[in-house]
Amino acid sequence: MGDRIIVVLKEGKKIHDKPQWLYDHQILKSEPQKIKGNTETIITAIDGKEYMIKYNNDYFVELMSQKEDFIISDRGRLANLSNDVTIDYNDRKIIFNVIKTENVFVTIAKSKIDSIKNYFSKKK
Numbered sequence: 001m002g003d004r005i006i007v008v009l010k011e012g013k014k015i016h017d018k019p020q021w022l023y024d025h026q027i028l029k030s031e032p033q034k035i036k037g038n039t040e041t042i043i044t045a046i047d048g049k050e051y052m053i054k055y056n057n058d059y060f061v062e063l064m065s066q067k068e069d070f071i072i073s074d075r076g077r078l079a080n081l082s083n084d085v086t087i088d089y090n091d092r093k094i095i096f097n098v099i100k101t102e103n104v105f106v107t108i109a110k111s112k113i114d115s116i117k118n119y120f121s122k123k124k
Helices: 057-064 110-123
Strands: 004-011 014-023 027-035 038-045 050-053 070-074 077-080 085-088 093-096 105-107
Touching (some): 027 093, 057 070, 057 077, 070 105
Antiparallel strands (some): 004 050, 093 105
């Protein structure tokens, strides 16, 4: 079924105390976010909810990018390309189509465009 990570639910500014499991394949993206003066790693999952992890963002992104279908799209940002995505190379965004009610996306650095194109050319 995949690897699991420990997360806590984040609803707006409220961060829950109770940890729970999240499978890696449920992750759409992760990105750093300042919360109470600290940089935290925020994950958006396929259920549309946001979760927070207590790992260093750079370490988390580097580790997860070693897994198939996960790619560093921009500084501190990770995308799971196994999901239904649209790539907007002009606006440099990976848009996740699995969440229809929101515009969920992660940015693409200019330096990462070729690696993303390469990923999709290998998947054909």
